[in-house]
Each structure stands twice: as structure tokens, then as C-alpha cells.
Amino acid sequence: xxPQQELxxxxxxxxxxxGYDVYDDGLPAExxxxxxxxxxxxxxTDHVIKGAVFGNVYQTIHVWHNNxxxxxxxxxxxxxxxxxxxxxxxxxxxxxxxxxxxxxxxxDNTTKRPLLxxxxxxxxxxx
Numbered sequence: 252x253x254p255q256q257e258l259x260x261x262x263x264x265x266x267x268x269x270g271y272d273v274y275d276d277g278l279p280a281e282x283x284x285x286x287x288x289x290x291x292x293x294x295x296t297d298h299v300i301k302g303a304v305f306g307n308v309y310q311t312i313h314v315w316h317n318n319x320x321x322x323x324x325x326x327x328x329x330x331x332x333x334x335x336x337x338x339x340x341x342x343x344x345x346x347x348x349x350x351x352x353x354x355x356x357x358x359d360n361t362t363k364r365p366l367l368x369x370x371x372x373x374x375x376x377x378x
Contacts, residue, residue, distance in 0.1 A: 254295060257342045257344060257345060261342050262335065271328065275290045291312065306377060312373065315366050315367070337352075345378065347375050354369070354371055356370075
């Protein structure tokens with residue numbers, strides 16, 4: 252399995268185990284209860300040295316809440332997801348080293364009702 256797909260699958264599984272509503276095939280339909288998590292884009296860079304492949308996977312994860320006054324809730328969800336990321340060390344075919352995580356919480360006015368939007372940009376090295 253491709254490293255980015257193996258990591259994506261692990262993140263999806265572990266986030267669901269925490270009891271969060273998580274989507275991976277696009278944003279959910281209108282009327283979906285908040286808060287929810289969306290596993291967005293992935294990027295992979297490969298490095299090949301003497302036939303061995305290693306590299307980095309970058310994964311973006313979004314959290315949305317429909318109450319802008321629930322910043323603490325969004326922050327707690329982001330912390331839970333970061334904890335999942337920080338604890339991934341091995342999957343079936345790869346060893347993982349979580350490298351960097353960037354977190355933002357910002358207002359979102361893309362719907363009729365204001366939302367609160369959390370974004371995690373994560374970086375993992377695989378071996």
C-alpha cells in the first residue's frame with residue numbers, strides 16, 4: 252500500500268475510535284451535525300537511496316463547529332487529533348516519525364451561519 256494511503260487509513264480509523272464524526276470522501280451534506288472532522292488533502296514526497304524508499308507525508312485535517320463561541324471545543328478536538336498523530340509509530344508496512352504540526356483556528360463565513368474552523372497541517376516521515 253502507498254505510504255500516504257496507509258497513514259490516511261490509520262488516521263481515519265484512530266479518529267473514529269475517539270468517537271468523532273470524520274469524513275474522508277468530501278465534505279458532508281448540509282445538515283450534518285457539528286462538530287465534525289474532514290480528512291482533506293495528502294501529499295507525499297519520496298526519497299530513494301540504494302533501493303530503499305523513505306520520505307514524508309503531509310496531511311491536512313479540518314475541524315468545523317457551528318458555534319463560534321466554542322473555540323475551546325475546537326481546540327480540544329485539535330489536541331485529540333494531534334495526540335493521535337504524535338502516537339503513530341508503525342503501520343503494517345512502514346515506520347513513522349511525526350515531524351511537525353501547524354494549527355490554526357479561524358472564523359469561517361462560507362455558510363449562512365458563521366462557523367469556527369480549525370486546521371491541522373501535519374508532517375510525518377516514513378521509513
